Amino acid sequence: GAGVSQSPSNKVTEKGKDVELRCDPISGHTALYWYRQSLGQGLEFLIYFQGNSAPDKSGLPSDRFSAERTGGSVSTLTIQRTQQEDSAVYLCASSFIWVGTSGIRSDEQYFGPGTRLTVT
């Protein structure tokens, strides 16, 4: 079936502009994650959604960053007043959490191809 998709694949923006990055998770996946990959910081967690709520926002680097998820599916990561240090690849991942006989379990995280953001 279809994997995680992200759009746009590349985004070039001027410093100070706002950008929106979109993630379409695998159908039926209840959990959604945003990560950022940059040369200086490696792969770092940003935010986690379970359904439409975000119980863990601990990785968002500043209040210029926000994210939402609607209908338990698509998620949008918004960066306001972009800075050059925001330049990175933004990755989205999704996974399925289910309730089994041994309790609640979560599945592997599947990553999308990422959005490469360049702030000039």
Next chain:
Amino acid sequence: GENVEQHPSTLSVQEGDSAVIKCTYSDSASNYFPWYKQELGKGPQLIIDIRSNVGEKKDQRIAVTLNKTAKHFSLHITETQPEDSAVYFCAATTLFPLGTDKLIFGTGTRLQVFP
């Protein structure tokens, strides 16, 4: 919070040789350890994972070992092939419902396999 260290940062091997990448973690609550392969311009792809209730897992040419006491885990690739060339990341997390599954990644190992 969790911290994951990964070594080596680069690894070059001859085709057919074995490659080993090692990671250590700091949080004893971590109970899930996936390994991802990332090719240029693509997102990370899960290649193997291990949960804290087992010590070793194997899938064809790939194996992962976990030592909970020492808090380290390793990726072993045997009979390497040129298509194994990529960047490999280890990660650690505490799975839901005890945690939020957020992955803490190592810094990556660039593996080059020469024909």
